Amino acid sequence: MLLALSAGLYAMFLAVDYRWNWSGVWKYRAQFGLGWLTTLAVSLAAMVVSVGLGFLLMLGARSRLDPVRLLSSGTIEIVRGSPLLVQLLIGYYIIAEALQIREQVVVGVVLLGGFHAAYLAEIFRGAVESIGASQLEAARAVGFDRSQTYRYVVIPQALRRALPGTTGQLVSLLKDSSLLSVIGIEELVQKVKVMNAASYAPLEGYLPLAVAYLILTLPLARLARKLEGRFAYET
């Protein structure tokens, strides 16, 4: 598959008679590596934030207390309904500034994690609400209280149903980390833009860029499929 794709791309580049200039790209390899590490570190941290916060938002959206539920589902709708770019700009230049937080990476991780937390909250909520009434009744019947029912019955079963959606969301998060350049984080895409501009090579940097992202996203998808296999049981 990958081979056929590469061959096709190669043929198309030949067809448009693109003149390669790899020497510029090679010169910036250290910067490229640094950007890749930044993307990796920021994304991993944001993933942790998004899963944790997404779980809390899901619990909030299912709360029996009206204010908690309204606040949580309102947050989810507003965050999902507006562009990440706007959230990053306002979050960093207005909110973080007002709160005197100047650490770009910290703000970036929180904003990126928070954005995807809203999506994950809905993926988690769908999974939790798909657990049937008979399972909830069985949990009550064996004497579990509310938190035991969540811990031993709902979450283990919901986990498996949430897994495919969650993987997709985390892959999106990884790619969205490229937007963090607008608040001055020198992640991979930003490094490539600088590199392309400096070496007068408009496209060369983007091919290794795509590969660098695939090196991160493909193992993620693989790991998820492995986990799905581990949780596989018929219901």
Place this chain on the structure above:
Amino acid sequence: MKLEATALTKRYGAHAALDGTAFETGAEARVIALLGPSGGGKSTLLRVLGCLLVPEEGHVSLDGRTLPNEEEGALAERRGNGFVFQGYNLFPHLTALQNITLPLREVHGMPAVQAEQRALELLHRLGLEGHENKRPSQLSGGQQQRAAIARALAPKPKLLLLDEPTSALDPVMTGEVLDVIRELAEAGQSIVLATHEISFARQVADWVVFLAAGKVQESSPASQFFTQPQTELAQQYLVGLSKYR
């Protein structure tokens, strides 16, 4: 045991599954069968008696003790009971063994080793030797129900409540499960059983509560109910059910 209910009402939305009903059983009733047409309120009554549901109005008392009508008291009360439903009792992500040991450890505070011993003892007693580490989907319907009975029995419940435990099973599996229930009844376990298996109820029950349209129509010793039903509804029900068996 003596069960007593007064003005019992339980609604689902506008529908009253139990409609201000009252009844009492004899003081010596031990195996009580809840009989009656589908939709008559058997399952709801069984859940209220076992404190799995709390009624909106009215009270249940067991041997003179009024059962709690709020969730916290009901939780404590139902931890002393065992339940088996029509199907989907077991947790699909756990093995038969884990299905039994998890509540023993987490609800009843039993040490892990002891819980496993108790679970194995019950699984073997109910003919599930060799199936301990299978998930529910790897068991037949009859095996699943027997594992569910084992789970319900594990904490030594005062009362075992069975809601149509064989309705989803074929005749062979039904036989397997009914054998187990009869053995339990003969061994002295207190049981409340909602069922359509009329000839089985005749064999094991010593008391019958007959419900239709959300109301208890008749509550009488089994020997009396099956030979001389008092209400016309009960007579029609018995005739209809014995037509083809």
